[in-house]
Amino acid sequence: MTRRGGHLDLVHELLDHELVDVNGTPCGVIDDIELTGGIGERLRVTALLVGPGASGPRLPRLVGWAVARLFSTRRVRVPWDQIDTISERIVLKTTGASLGLGKLDRKVGRWLARLPGSDKAH
Amino acid sequence: MKKVLEIFLGILTAMGGFVEVGELTFALNAGSRFGYDLLWIVALGTLGIIVFCEMAGRVAAARGQPVFNLIRERVGFSGGLITLIGANAVCVMTCAAEIGGIALLWQLLSGWPYRPLLLLALVFFLVVVWFFKFNWIERVFGLLGLLMVVFCVAVYMMEPDWNEFAKGFIPGLPVVESSREILVYAFFAVSLLSSIMLPYETYFYASGGIEDHWKPQDVNLNRVIVLIGFPLGGVLAVSLIVIGAEFLGPRDIEAHLPGTAAMAASSQLGKVGLIVALLGMFFAFAGAAIETAMSAAYNLSQFLGWPWGKFRPPQQASRFTLSWVVVFVLATLVVLTGIDPIKVVEYAIVFSVVVLPLTYFPMLMVAQDRNVMGEYANGPLASVLGWFYFIVITLAAIAALPLMIATHGGQG
Numbered sequence: 001m002t003r004r005g006g007h008l009d010l011v012h013e014l015l016d017h018e019l020v021d022v023n024g025t026p027c028g029v030i031d032d033i034e035l036t037g038g039i040g041e042r043l044r045v046t047a048l049l050v051g052p053g054a055s056g057p058r059l060p061r062l063v064g065w066a067v068a069r070l071f072s073t074r075r076v077r078v079p080w081d082q083i084d085t086i087s088e089r090i091v092l093k094t095t096g097a098s099l100g101l102g103k104l105d106r107k108v109g110r111w112l113a114r115l116p117g118s119d120k121a122h
Numbered sequence: 123m124k125k126v127l128e129i130f131l132g133i134l135t136a137m138g139g140f141v142e143v144g145e146l147t148f149a150l151n152a153g154s155r156f157g158y159d160l161l162w163i164v165a166l167g168t169l170g171i172i173v174f175c176e177m178a179g180r181v182a183a184a185r186g187q188p189v190f191n192l193i194r195e196r197v198g199f200s201g202g203l204i205t206l207i208g209a210n211a212v213c214v215m216t217c218a219a220e221i222g223g224i225a226l227l228w229q230l231l232s233g234w235p236y237r238p239l240l241l242l243a244l245v246f247f248l249v250v251v252w253f254f255k256f257n258w259i260e261r262v263f264g265l266l267g268l269l270m271v272v273f274c275v276a277v278y279m280m281e282p283d284w285n286e287f288a289k290g291f292i293p294g295l296p297v298v299e300s301s302r303e304i305l306v307y308a309f310f311a312v313s314l315l316s317s318i319m320l321p322y323e324t325y326f327y328a329s330g331g332i333e334d335h336w337k338p339q340d341v342n343l344n345r346v347i348v349l350i351g352f353p354l355g356g357v358l359a360v361s362l363i364v365i366g367a368e369f370l371g372p373r374d375i376e377a378h379l380p381g382t383a384a385m386a387a388s389s390q391l392g393k394v395g396l397i398v399a400l401l402g403m404f405f406a407f408a409g410a411a412i413e414t415a416m417s418a419a420y421n422l423s424q425f426l427g428w429p430w431g432k433f434r435p436p437q438q439a440s441r442f443t444l445s446w447v448v449v450f451v452l453a454t455l456v457v458l459t460g461i462d463p464i465k466v467v468e469y470a471i472v473f474s475v476v477v478l479p480l481t482y483f484p485m486l487m488v489a490q491d492r493n494v495m496g497e498y499a500n501g502p503l504a505s506v507l508g509w510f511y512f513i514v515i516t517l518a519a520i521a522a523l524p525l526m527i528a529t530h531g532g533q534g
Contacts, residue, residue, distance in 0.1 A: 015198075016194045016195050016198055016199060016202075017195055018187075018191055018195075018427050019427060025429050025438075026423075026427050026428060026429045026430070027427065028426070028427035028428075029194060029425075029426060029427035031199070050427075055199050058199050058200060059199070059200055059203070060200070088185055088186075088187055088195075088494070102428075102429070104441065105428060105429060105440050105441050106440075108440035108441055108444055109437040109438060109440035110437075111440075112436050112437050112440050112443060112444070113437050115252075115436070117252065117253060117436075118435060118436040118437045119435050119437055120435055121255075121432065121433050121434055121435045
């Protein structure tokens with residue numbers, strides 16, 4: 001993993017930053033951060049969490065509840081060792097699809113594929 | 123040559139922001155009601171949108187980050203979500219008004235009923251945005267929106283009192299009979315400022331810069347574009363105020379329909395003037411409809427980290443594509459209810475000034491942050507102007523709703 005500077009500010013440098021895969025395709029925004037470690041133990045970042053299931057609980061309770069009902073509670077866990085670079089964007093070492101990111105985008109994409117001209121950048 | 127054509131991003135953004143159906147009504151009515159007294163607001167607003175879009179374009183070129191990406195990063199999820207909902211509600215309402223305005227224009231030309239024309243306009247937009255490349259959207263709607271220059275010609279032929287005209291650019295209060303009239307003047311001033319500094323202009327402009335693959339070395343190109351595109355829009359807004367003052371005011375005509383402005387052009391330039399004005403308005407409204415629908419889709423995609431942009435095939439930016447389709451459909455449904463498009467856009471303009479500081483502030487914060495912008499951070503001029511306009515728009519945002527309520531939407 002490469003990044004600027006010495007220490008990492010989780011809230012300012014990770015949370016709410018865009019996640020892109022190895023090809024530069026956006027794969028979501030870092031909605032939450034998974035930390036592991038008990039009391040007295042070393043606290044470690046083990047994964048970044050993406051999806052409404054991770055961002056919903058950050059909203060005021062009633063709004064969060066509505067979002068969960070209206071959309072989904074799906075969240076994708078991106079293991080920390082899959083992160084390549086941290087700058088304005090968080091860059092993955094691999095493709096988003098291999099980590100289960102952007103599933104809905106591909107589903108809607110297959111549906112759009114039936115329309116003429118959907119495979120060309122216009 | 124390709125770089126020269128980039129200018130049309132600025133022109134389209136400015137045309138779609140300055141001379142859409144709402145600006146047309148507000149500027150004409152402002153002129154008809156207060157003569158040249160509000161011209162200084164156009165100058166103030168034009169410089170403001172130049173400052174704001176220059177920052178947005180510079181951040182897009184230097185960091186490759188569009189507006190809602192920054193809002194999410196700086197304000198977080200909950201705060202950003204409020205801004206997103208407000209911004210996109212304004213986009214849908216404005217898009218609805220433009221589609222309504224286009225159907226009204228087509229009705230003038232064809233005599234066909236209004237509602238089927240709304241549906242026809244919807245089909246037109248879906249086909250155009252699906253099949254046109256981004257730079258062709260820029261060029262076609264930017265270039266042909268320039269037909270609106272016919273209003274400048276009409277103003278020149280009206281031979282206005284240039285002395286009075288120049289005085290209009292000096293800030294001040296008009297001579298009025300009652301304190302109530304001052305409130306109406308203030309309402310028009312805030313609305314006119316808002317209709318020029320529409321926040322969707324920056325969403326579209328910054329995303330458009332990324333669509334056009336701007337790199338850090340394009341920051342100077344960005345400056346040239348904002349310095350040509352937006353003053354051009356400003357000149358058109360000034361022309362509309364003069365038309366309001368010279369043509370509508372003395373005849374007691376209130377601009378309720380987009381066709382009113384075309385009448386002014388035809389009074390000076392005959393049938394040719396009428397046709398050029400109607401065509402210019404069509405392309406300017408269409409540009410605004412595309413700008414708002416795409417802005418809403420850009421905002422949503424950037425906030426949630428979806429692949430976005432016309433530079434990707436629709437299949438690969440599928441939720442983005444679906445978003446602009448949904449915005450066009452929703453906007454058409456709004457006007458299909460029979461609600462007056464001019465009323466819709468008047469509300470949209472007043473609410474957009476309330477949203478404006480929320481999008482402006484994170485942009486200002488990033489643009490002046492040397493840690494992230496390096497050599498491209500705000501210099502002394504951009505800093506002073508940036509903070510000055512932040513104060514101006516915050517005051518406007520605070521005053522907008524109370525003024526709207528107190529004056530019954532400018533009715534007095």
